[in-house]
Amino acid sequence: MKKIAVFLNGPIKNDPRVVRITRSLAKIYFVDIFYINGHENDSGLFDKNVNLYFVPKKDTFIDRVIKRTLFYYEYMFLYNEAIKVNKKYDYIYANDLPCLAPAVKFKKSIGGQLIYDSHEIYIETINQFFLQTQKPLKSLIHKINIKCMQFLGMRAEKRLLQDVDKFITVGAGLLDYFSARYTFIDSQIIMNCPILQDGSGTVDLHSMIGKETDVKIFLYQGVLNAGRGLELLLDAFEFTNQNCVLVLLGNGILKTKLQNMVYSKNLEERVFFFKAVPFEQLPNYTKAAYCGINLLENYNLSKALAAPNKLFEYIHAEIPVIASYSFENDLVFGKYNIGIQVENEVKMIYEAVNQMATVDVDKYREYCKVAKNEYNWQVQEHKLLNFIK
Numbered sequence: 001m002k003k004i005a006v007f008l009n010g011p012i013k014n015d016p017r018v019v020r021i022t023r024s025l026a027k028i029y030f031v032d033i034f035y036i037n038g039h040e041n042d043s044g045l046f047d048k049n050v051n052l053y054f055v056p057k058k059d060t061f062i063d064r065v066i067k068r069t070l071f072y073y074e075y076m077f078l079y080n081e082a083i084k085v086n087k088k089y090d091y092i093y094a095n096d097l098p099c100l101a102p103a104v105k106f107k108k109s110i111g112g113q114l115i116y117d118s119h120e121i122y123i124e125t126i127n128q129f130f131l132q133t134q135k136p137l138k139s140l141i142h143k144i145n146i147k148c149m150q151f152l153g154m155r156a157e158k159r160l161l162q163d164v165d166k167f168i169t170v171g172a173g174l175l176d177y178f179s180a181r182y183t184f185i186d187s188q189i190i191m192n193c194p195i196l197q198d199g200s201g202t203v204d205l206h207s208m209i210g211k212e213t214d215v216k217i218f219l220y221q222g223v224l225n226a227g228r229g230l231e232l233l234l235d236a237f238e239f240t241n242q243n244c245v246l247v248l249l250g251n252g253i254l255k256t257k258l259q260n261m262v263y264s265k266n267l268e269e270r271v272f273f274f275k276a277v278p279f280e281q282l283p284n285y286t287k288a289a290y291c292g293i294n295l296l297e298n299y300n301l302s303k304a305l306a307a308p309n310k311l312f313e314y315i316h317a318e319i320p321v322i323a324s325y326s327f328e329n330d331l332v333f334g335k336y337n338i339g340i341q342v343e344n345e346v347k348m349i350y351e352a353v354n355q356m357a358t359v360d361v362d363k364y365r366e367y368c369k370v371a372k373n374e375y376n377w378q379v380q381e382h383k384l385l386n387f388i389k
Contacts, residue, residue: 229295
């Protein structure tokens with residue numbers, strides 16, 4: 001069997017895309033994953049043909065400087081870890097821009113084909129690393145730093161892509177973006193779709209928030225950071241019907257700010273926060289909701305073109321969706337009537353929530369049942385394995 005080395009700049013247990021891809025590849029390849037901040041239970045994610053190599057990420061002064069400047073070199077230690085294994089690999093699989101530099105160096109050392117999986121436009125997400133501040137001087141420094149990092153990151157990506165043999169990304173909008181800027185020998189879209197499966201458990205979300213079963217639970221699941229319409233959503237919930245509640249399921253740098261907004265608006269009995277749960281348990285929470293929320297803002301170009309995995313998670317849970325207009329959302333809603341699309345405006349959002357709470361949602365659920373037969377991991381796995389061979 002051929003061998004694949006996978007580079008990942010995060011914990012494997014937090015990345016369902018990489019877990020699904022690894023499980024698929026492990027059906028016909030040996031896979032070694034080099035990643036950070038591993039856990040002793042990580043091996044339980046995989047059945048066979050997968051070896052895990054993890055190292056704790058350092059946080060020295062030099063590491064912090066690199067993170068805020070030449071960020072694409074931040075994970076070069078993954079190369080050091082991989083070279084110690086002393087294996088020849090047929091493929092090297094780099095997840096996102098921070099893993100591309102060590103993967104290129106590894107390819108030049110051992111040979112093999114390099115696969116670059118760009119989950120997003122990474123250089124466009126850099127502004128998400130900096131909390132918004134009202135202090136003029138600090139805000140100016142952040143803006144200058146972001147522009148410098150984006151300029152350097154774009155130059156690095158262009159240079160490093162010359163050594164890429166196969167390019168993968170998550171949606172049509174992102175592929176159009178990259179194709180307009182770079183030349184690829186071979187490219188493919190592998191979407192972030194859940195596995196199509198029969199049945200799963202459902203948590204009693206109403207009991208967890210202390211509400212009767214006739215209350216309509218609107219759910220946002222995902223990272224709590226900028227560009228996801230979360231502040232707009234809380235503003236909107238001041239004007240929604242009293243039988244509508246909101247559950248925010250996830251962690252992120254905006255969590256404290258959002259909690260303070262809830263307190264200031266006296267929404268403690270209608271907005272509830274839960275920590276992120278392991279992704280394999282997530283469907284049990286999603287299915288317990290009445291409606292899913294997927295508001296993408298044009299916070300940066302990556303957000304505007306994002307292929308939102310939570311949209312597909314709601315579809316697989318067969319719950320309707322309130323979603324913003326965006327490139328990828330429009331593609332799905334253009335095929336299937338799975339919910340209501342809105343502009344990112346407070347009035348449109350609360351009107352959509354109130355409307356959804358009063359209509360018969362079975363029509364949306366029926367479209368979800370059809371849509372998930374197109375947007376599922378089994379379809380994506382077939383594309384992946386045909387692409388990498």
